[in-house]
Amino acid sequence: MKTFVLMIVLMLLSACGLEQMGVGTHSGEDGIWRGPSYGKHMAGTCYAAGLDYPEGYDWRADPEKGKVSCDLVLFADGVPVLKVPVGERNEISADKARYRIRSGCLYTDYTDGETTVFRKDGMEVARYAGAEDILCMEIHDGRIHSLSRPKDSAGFVYRVDGELVLERSYATPYLHIDEHADSVRFFFCQEQRTTSGDEMRYYHVADGIVRQVAVDSSISKVWDIRIIGGKMHMAVSFPDISPVLIYGDKRETLDYISSQEVVSCTFCDSRRLCLNTRIRYSGDNLMTDILWFGGEEWVMYRITGTLSSVMVDDEGYAAVINSTSSRSGLIFDGGKAFAMPEGYGVYSKECLARRDSTLLVGLSSDDGGPPLIWKAGELDTLRINGPLTCLQ
Numbered sequence: 001m002k003t004f005v006l007m008i009v010l011m012l013l014s015a016c017g018l019e020q021m022g023v024g025t026h027s028g029e030d031g032i033w034r035g036p037s038y039g040k041h042m043a044g045t046c047y048a049a050g051l052d053y054p055e056g057y058d059w060r061a062d063p064e065k066g067k068v069s070c071d072l073v074l075f076a077d078g079v080p081v082l083k084v085p086v087g088e089r090n091e092i093s094a095d096k097a098r099y100r101i102r103s104g105c106l107y108t109d110y111t112d113g114e115t116t117v118f119r120k121d122g123m124e125v126a127r128y129a130g131a132e133d134i135l136c137m138e139i140h141d142g143r144i145h146s147l148s149r150p151k152d153s154a155g156f157v158y159r160v161d162g163e164l165v166l167e168r169s170y171a172t173p174y175l176h177i178d179e180h181a182d183s184v185r186f187f188f189c190q191e192q193r194t195t196s197g198d199e200m201r202y203y204h205v206a207d208g209i210v211r212q213v214a215v216d217s218s219i220s221k222v223w224d225i226r227i228i229g230g231k232m233h234m235a236v237s238f239p240d241i242s243p244v245l246i247y248g249d250k251r252e253t254l255d256y257i258s259s260q261e262v263v264s265c266t267f268c269d270s271r272r273l274c275l276n277t278r279i280r281y282s283g284d285n286l287m288t289d290i291l292w293f294g295g296e297e298w299v300m301y302r303i304t305g306t307l308s309s310v311m312v313d314d315e316g317y318a319a320v321i322n323s324t325s326s327r328s329g330l331i332f333d334g335g336k337a338f339a340m341p342e343g344y345g346v347y348s349k350e351c352l353a354r355r356d357s358t359l360l361v362g363l364s365s366d367d368g369g370p371p372l373i374w375k376a377g378e379l380d381t382l383r384i385n386g387p388l389t390c391l392q
Helices: 002-016
Strands: 047-052 070-076 079-086 099-102 105-111 115-120 123-129 132-140 143-150 156-160 163-168 171-173 178-180 183-194 197-206 209-213 221-228 231-238 241-247 250-253 261-267 275-280 287-292 298-300 309-313 316-321 330-333 336-339 352-355 358-365 372-375 378-381 388-391
Touching (some): 047 099, 070 105, 105 132, 241 261, 287 309, 287 316, 309 352, 316 352, 330 358
Antiparallel strands (some): 221 231, 261 275, 287 298, 309 316, 330 336
16 A cells, blocks of 8 residues: 555656645745755766746746746756745846856856855855856865956956955956866966057966966967866967967867858867867858867868857767757757757757766757757656756
């Protein structure tokens, strides 16, 4: 009899979700709901986060312009484990760019125009004066390392757990924070006025210490700088050649571009060499992306679509092109291409992950349907009314 009752409970949980069954706990007045599996971070788990609006509300049109009550929900292998109310009271924004999943935990940032707040699973972990937009954020040794830009201001700020470490006016950071040789590092560039005119200078920051990077004066633009495999790599342009990869004393011209205009060129990862170059065709102004992996290995995506999200890992590369009015979306896993479910696309660049060699893609509906997790061609439905914002 007990076995029969348990089977019924499990069926109901899978059919209607934990919150609807009233399972789990709330933590007082803040309204945060935690399911029975909350905090049980297990290897191989797929974590996903999305917004859940009231049933019947059209979140795509958002007639209440972000003021309608909704929740930010964290899933573990499709089961809801955390639900945090969105809004000013809980200092959780409905902006998809303000959510990140790291090590199974949901990190959010929020500003009310006067202060900026970081929260982990809905609970405050850092607060500081000033309104800032978080450009990128990573967790190292349990501490939040962030690059941000003050509202209505140029330059950037580097903080650790909200504490100011470095501030530069009129400088631009390259948007990646990496750990290398037991130190946290990033790069930035800044225009410097000299006796011979203005020139761009480049800097390397390791544990808050700034050092200038030597760059050949004949280089017209440095697209990106990153330490890969223990060596500093630069993707650059010369007046008549673009792009060129420089590492140590070596220079490698990426001649797959021919005469097309380079729009952007960035490194995809700090552990393996991969460049994502976006080019524009002069004749019709169309853009497309090229992934380059060193030597002669490169992949060019279709001219009529640009990559919405890219991931490079030990299993190879993965990429997504969202659908357009004339073409359906595509999911690329290594050398294979898969048609995206009709009416679906990725909502943010944080919607790619891999678990046990299986590619996972978080998809949101253009027609207001529930979000999906694509698993090597199979589809799992998440029972929320809203978009899927990030995956890990």
